[in-house]
Amino acid sequence: MAPQSKINLNAIMEPISKATNSPMVLIDHLFRIAWISDSASQSLGLTTESIGSLCPDSLEGKICSGSCQKISHFFSNPLSERGIPQPCLEPTFGNISINTERISSDLSGYPLLLKSFQPLLHDSLPKNQQHTFVASRDWAEPFLEKLTRIAKTEIPVLLIGETGTGKECLARLIHERSRRSHGPFVALDLSVIPETLVEDALFGHQRGAFTGAVSSQSGRLSRAHGGTLFIDEIENIPPAVQTRLLRFLEDGSFEPMGSNQSQAISTRIIAATNEDPEKLLREGRMRPDLFYRLNGLSLQIPPLRKRTEDLPILVEHFRSIFQKQNRSSSSSFSSEAMQALSSYHFPGNIRELKHLVESVLAVSDPHRPIELSDLPESVQKGSTGFYPQTDKIHEETHPYYEDSLDPELFERRRIEKALRSSNGKIEAAAFILGISRITLWRHMKRLNMKQNSFHF
Known part of the structure; x- marks a missing residue:
């Protein structure tokens, strides 16, 4: 594009961008960036050198997902078709709302595509933009x-x-794609609630129901009326409360604690567990009738170590988010660093990968690639955390070889190792295992393990 055109575009468009307080980008009919506002340059970490470059080269991973075939719709349809949102928007980037319009240009002689965007608070995000599932197309398409x-x-x-495979993210996706998307999504993580408070958290209570109940309090079931209740670590529901939850699943009614008045509500239940359901049934930790009622529809979410083909796009996804949130450029990962990440088993799964990417980028030099030496020592050494590499480590050399032990003994040894590593500190051991402190206490109680046995 000639220099005169760039000056004219800037003179016309920059006042509009400032007046509407909207960062803007203009894209021409050859998918090149024709103009970019000052505010868009700052938000996206771009310079005027991006003008003339292909939009995927500069915008992919920012306000573009690379699905550029969709953009041609705007150049082949009548000018009256305006305001169709997000033809090539990556929904999760920076929580932004994109508006795309086809406009004419007397300066260039051909139509232009105007992309304007605004940051959104999470609560104001469109339902279909709040969460996404980042994965390779081969297995993600049938899964989704x-x-x-x-x-x-x-x-x-x-x-x-x-733990860390994204169960709550998927629960929110189910909610957002359901007929209940207009209603509330309420999450209840049972790993952080003592057993004695689970019934109250679910069903609520009436005033005077127990000592200290000075006022009535609604439970999560009532708060999710018209929407969805996500119950994480469902295996931590005490047996008596399981019976009450089963009744609600059967007839849609319940009584708050201290009340004999039944309440009928419309709440869909999505439950999650990080344990083998068959094991929960064998150990009597879940009622069979509750399990079969919940298991009418189920999704098995693979751990990150079984979807290593997703690592590059997940790393780039988290890198883009970090870059946007910190309003700065960030380093890419070298091939050697990516190979090390692919060899690591990630016991904390996607949550661990996200934290790893953020922590490495926070202390890295943005002007050079992330090298192997920049990664945590456990990743450099190819550590498997507490998950045995059954294809590489033999039973006689690995005391935690999964297939050589019954499940209870395997779990006991994992906990023992974590407690020894943390000098018997429950909170630190729970962090190592990727579970909450309360969940670790429950496992230790079930296995009859004493905390003071691991103090040194």
């Missing part, structure tokens, strides 16, 4: 197709996956 079919029903759902 099944998730969408599940979302269209009213049947309870059971999500099965290790």
